[in-house]
Amino acid sequence: MRSAQPTPTAASVGFPFTAVVGMDDLQLALVLAAVSPAIGGVLIRGEKGTAKSTAVRALTEVLPAVEVVQGCRFSCDPGRPDPGCPDAPHVDSGTTSRPARLVELPVGATEDRVLGSLHLERALSEGVTVYEPGLLAAAHRGLLYVDEVNLLHDHLVDVLLDAAAMGRATVERDGVSVTHPARFVLVGTMNPEEGELRPQLLDRFGLTVDVMASRDPAVRVEVMRARLAYEADSLGFAGRYDAAQRELAERIVKAQSLLPDVILTDGALRQIAEICASFDVDGMRADLVTARTAMAHAAWSGRTVVEVEDVRAAxxxxxxxxxRRNPFDPPGLDDEQLEQAINDSTPPEDEPDPEPNGPDNGPDGGGEESPAESSADEASADEGAQAQPGQAPSGQVEGAGEPFKARLLSVQAAGRGVSGRRSRALTEVGRVVGDRARVGREPGRPHLLGTIRTAAPHQHARGRSGPGLAVRPTDVRLAVREGREGNLVLFCVDASGSMGTKKRMTEVKTAIVSLLMDAYQRRDTVGLVTFAGSAATVALPPTGSVETAVRRLESLPTGGRTPLAEGLLQAAEVLRIAAIRDPRxxxxxxxxxxGRATAGADAFEKxxxxxxxxxxxxxxxxxxDCEPRRGVRLGLAGELATxxxxxxxxxGEVAAGNLVRTVTERAA
Known part of the structure; x- marks a missing residue:
């Protein structure tokens, strides 16, 4: 049996894991991921100041020590050394034990730092090609922690996805061709207010926990008391939790040893499958992760057979x-729905389950709009509806339909943009796409191959012989990096009475909400200008709060005349101010x-x-162009586009999904 990691010394003492207050779900998720790394890691979502990072960093103090091949830079397991390890073969290398390792990946890290690269000093001084391992190598058989993981650049997300899928990291760059094992427990923390994760990376996290500060004054007092005591005397505070820390460490070791003996019965498998199906999850990873988590929970509880309690916790x-079907769905599981799914998955054998007879299952309870109501709504959208001059329209409000996945809307890359996830742009961090000459003493990360290529032809003239290179400041080339930027998508929407007919506004709102969903994940700035009656209104100034934009759009009424010129001028003013505040x-x-302009004299010419x-x-x-296709078409929107x-x-060509497709193609 592996030994538990010893208590840290005074020089390295951290906040004890067992001293974290009011975060039971978070602690359980981290422990289960440690018991069974195959679960796939933990994503911790929550507002700032909720001890997310504190709990993650404290976990390593209760994890068992790791047996590694002595001298191996990639922490190979002595019992099963990796034959493809760059430091192989491990013949008579011996065995050593080291503490569990938590490797932190900064959101601004370069790809070289994460994957590893050519050892620059030795390449220049000795003329040899030596691979210098990166963070993925250091995290092998340990924990890889990404704080603010939702802000991680796309090129690093791609690296993590590849490593998580293959269990290996591959480096093919700068004259280096290396592959090494990279199996780690991925732990990420994030504040949802700052944007969502890419769906591919989100799905790679086995477990997720939403944390928030307790509203119970007694719990908050306990948190403050613990933190103040730790800051006053960290060593003495940690000493009071020595026994609890050792007990937890020993329990983790026992659970890891018991895990291979845990039995997942056919009944438990079917129950997991039916629960996942009832929540309408995508793919099969949810079923597999739930099964692995249930087994880990059973081992953690000291059982060798998975029970309903384990399935529920998993x-x-x-x-x-x-x-979650879109970023605006509430997080977490509904407890009643989960219990209903558990009960439905184990029905009595002597009689069938009674049919539910709730208000949502009867002929009148489904929330569907009746034909009579639909006709009445269409009739109420009278194009002649008028609003009082200078006032916002008070006509009918039509909601958006079911949103869909939007295709990428992007703008051509030109210059340096704001860090984001949408359009291509030249950024400080990102994928290396070339090199350029350095101007004067311009700061920046040198491009190794470009620098060597520039300096190599001049070695004889500089009197250099033997290994290494004589490099002068004029030889240095800087890396050109391409990343992603965020954009400002400003919607200028006609909310006049003519837009309320035949449900055209519903189609428009559906498409815009879908684009907003995509903007939410890509950290864009969005804005909304509407025009109706005799004036234009900034319904939402440029903001990163896309949820607010969705709420404003959903409540947008239609009615009144069409002050088209005022809408365009208002949009221009919004863009002008936005350019001053954020010119990139x-x-x-x-x-x-x-295209109909009906407010004032010469409205369309204006x-x-x-x-x-x-x-x-x-x-x-x-x-x-939202002009009706039937009847006489004036073609005013076409003239306006010209x-x-x-x-x-x-x-008629771009309704709903087609609107997103065409806007995406046009924005290139």
Missing amino acids: AKLALPHRK RRPLLVLVTD ARRAAGWLADKGIAAVVV DLRAEYLDL
Whole structure:
């Protein structure tokens, strides 16, 4: 049996794991991931100041020591050394024990730092090619911790996805060709207010926990008392938890030893499958992770057979982030729904389950709009509806339909953008796509191969012989890196009475909500300008709070005249102010209208002049024509698109999903 890790010394003492207060679910998830690394790690979501990082860093103090091959830089297991290890073969290398390792991956790390690269000093001084391991090698058979994981750059997310899928890291760059084992427990913390994770990375986390500060004053007092006592005397505070720490460490070791003997019965398997199906999760990873977690929980509880209690605990941790259909769904599992799913998965044998007779199952309880109500709604969208001058319309409010996955909307890369996840741009961190000459003493990370390639032809003239290179400042080449940037997507929406007919506003709202869902994950800034009656309104200034944009859009009424010129000028003013505040964030204007301008004299000519002025400013734009396809078509939106030098789209061609597709293609 492996020994538990000893208590830390005074020089390295940290906050004890067992002293964390009010975070039972978080502690359980971390412990289960330690008992069974095959679960796939833990994602911890919560507001700032909730001890997320404290709990993660404290976990290593109760993990068992790791047996490794002596001298191996990749922590190979002496019992099963990796034949493909760069330090192999491990012949008579001996065995040593080291503490469990927590490796932190900074969100601003370079790809070289994560994967490893050519040893720069030895390459230049000795002329030899030596691989220097990165963070993935250090994390092998340990924990890899990413704080603010939702802010991790896309090129690093791709690296993590590859390593998590293959269990190995592969480096093919700078004259280095290396592959090494990289199996680790991935632990990430994040604040959901700062954006969501890419779905691919989110699914790689086996378990997820949503944490928040307790609202119970007694618990908050206990938290403050513990923290103040730790800051006053960390060594003495940790000493009071020595016994609890040793007990927890020994229990983890016992659970790890018991895990191979845990039996997952056919009944438990079927129960897990039915629970996952009832929550409508995608794929089979949810079933597998729930099964592994249930087995780990049984071992943690000292049992060799998985029981309902283990399945319940596993589902609460493994399913919340997999049941969400869009970023605006509430996190977590509904306890009543989970209990119902558990009960339904084990029905009595003597009689069938009674059919539920709730308000949502009867002929009138499904929330469906009746034909009569639908006809009444369509009739109420009278194009002649008028709002009082200068006032927002008070007409009907039509909600959006079911949102869908939006395709990537991007703007052509030009210059340096704001760090994000949407458009290609030159950034300080990102994938290396080339090299360039350094200007003066310009700071930056040197491009190794480019520097060597520039210096190599001059070695004889510089009197250099033997290994190594004579490198001068003029030889240094800097890496050109390509990453992703965030953008400002400004929606300028016609909310006049004509937009309320035949459910056109519902189609438009559905498409915009879908684009907003995508913007939520890509850390874009969004804005919303509406125009109706006799004025335009900034319904939402540029903001990163996409949830607010969705709420404003959902409550947007239709009615009144169409002040089109005012809408365009208001959009121009919003973009002007946004450019002053954030000049590197490039905008895309999405104008949704039927082209009819009915507010004031010469309304349409004023709108065309405003459109031409915007075009002269170089604003990329899309015009979506919402004019009815039946009857006489005036084609005003087409003329407006010409003046705006924008792509012209007909709503009949771009409704719902097609709107996202066409806007994406136009924005390139």
